[in-house]
Amino acid sequence: APTGTIGLAMDCDTTGIEPDLALVKTKKLVGGGTMSIVNQTIPRALRRLGYSSDQVDDIVTYIDEHMSVIGAPHLAASHLAVFACSMGDNTIHYEGHVRMMAVVQPFVSGGISKTVNMPEDVTVDDVEALHMLAWELGLKSVAIYRDNCKLGQPLSTSKVSAPVGPVEIVERLSPQPVRQKMARTRRGRTFEFRVADCKGFATIGEYDNGQPGEIFLTVSKQGSTMAGVMDAFAKSVSYGLQYGVPLRAFVEAFTNMRFEPAGMTDDPDIRFASSIMDYLFRRLAIEYMTYDERAELGIFSVDERLQPTLPGVEEQVTVTHQGSDLAPDPKSVVHDGFAELAFAEPVRTSDAPMCMQCGVVMVRAGSCYVCTSCGNTSGCS
Numbered sequence: 001a002p003t004g005t006i007g008l009a010m011d012c013d014t015t016g017i018e019p020d021l022a023l024v025k026t027k028k029l030v031g032g033g034t035m036s037i038v039n040q041t042i043p044r045a046l047r048r049l050g051y052s053s054d055q056v057d058d059i060v061t062y063i064d065e066h067m068s069v070i071g072a073p074h075l076a077a078s079h080l081a082v083f084a085c086s087m088g089d090n091t092i093h094y095e096g097h098v099r100m101m102a103v104v105q106p107f108v109s110g111g112i113s114k115t116v117n118m119p120e121d122v123t124v125d126d127v128e129a130l131h132m133l134a135w136e137l138g139l140k141s142v143a144i145y146r147d148n149c150k151l152g153q154p155l156s157t158s159k160v161s162a163p164v165g166p167v168e169i170v171e172r173l174s175p176q177p178v179r180q181k182m183a184r185t186r187r188g189r190t191f192e193f194r195v196a197d198c199k200g201f202a203t204i205g206e207y208d209n210g211q212p213g214e215i216f217l218t219v220s221k222q223g224s225t226m227a228g229v230m231d232a233f234a235k236s237v238s239y240g241l242q243y244g245v246p247l248r249a250f251v252e253a254f255t256n257m258r259f260e261p262a263g264m265t266d267d268p269d270i271r272f273a274s275s276i277m278d279y280l281f282r283r284l285a286i287e288y289m290t291y292d293e294r295a296e297l298g299i300f301s302v303d304e305r306l307q308p309t310l311p312g313v314e315e316q317v318t319v320t321h322q323g324s325d326l327a328p329d330p331k332s333v334v335h336d337g338f339a340e341l342a343f344a345e346p347v348r349t350s351d352a353p354m355c356m357q358c359g360v361v362m363v364r365a366g367s368c369y370v371c372t373s374c375g376n377t378s379g380c381s
Helices: 003-009 042-048 053-066 077-083 094-107 124-136 166-173 224-242 247-254 276-288 291-297
Strands: 024-028 034-038 115-118 143-146 188-195 198-206 212-219 332-335 338-341 363-365 368-370
Touching: 042 053, 042 077, 094 115, 094 124, 115 124, 124 143, 188 276, 198 276, 212 224, 212 276, 224 247, 247 276, 247 291, 276 291
Parallel strands: 115 143
Antiparallel strands: 024 034, 188 198, 198 212, 332 338, 363 368
8 A cells, every 4th residue: 555645644744663754845746736744743852852842943943944954943963863854964874774674574474665765866886785785684575766766756855846847857858959960062972763663863961971961852753742742751851860860760660661663673782672762761771871780670782692601691511421522402411420401490581572472471582582382483583
């Protein structure tokens, strides 16, 4: 059960042996606004310590104004520890919470519903040491809370001047992106492409470091609507690149999109494209992304696909007993003179099309694709 809420409903200053969060707490209300909760045992404690009624009133007034007992008039320094709380400027060390729980744990059958309040400046090592201490002392459970680790914590030791809106929260969490505009004179490259019967041109503007910063698209056989859509798309991608969106994010989003026109291309590195967007961002990946990044996405140039050993496949050399130079059977591997069949699962790429004969996902074979079910190919296998 939420013991803090139950204790507040029962008008309790603390929940059992747990120390109070602060002498004056500010609680956020669900419907909006805040309320101040003052510890009602302060006057009684001061009277038990021998202070007069006037001194008690002065100390309580000081606490209400400054929300702290430090510096209160008439209060002896030896009595500060009596009014120590979980948070604030007069705190109980967070290890004290754990050690008090360890004293009570032998008399409790289950875990103790208690939050150990830690200050905002604690480190990861401090949190680790606290968990180790709880384990060494035999606690069945421990929960910690670092102050101000959440923007909307329900209880705090300071008043909130104004409610924090969603826009302010976003601004606090992440800095505002800054647009890195292109220079007035910049280098670029233009390449011509053809997907099925659709021909187009793409112009890429580059920064001084060679990275793309803008893109212009022109597609033949297009009407005014298609031209406007392509211009708007190119402008949105250009703004994203200039605001720091990685090119890989666009490649992951727009490759493998399927719509007409789709089919064979005139690019030797990308022989088949499922759409103009699929071809365009595969071309951009080959031009501007590293080999390791493209290997994760399954995008390779023709030279990389024709290398002796495919990426991720280790080349094996087997010496025959006859001493001949015959190439070993790739479907078998010789171990101690005995041939064992090695059935390798074909590597399936995410851009492979569906077989038009049987509907099975095809696998890459050179620059084209082949169906492992019926043997149908996409053209040149």
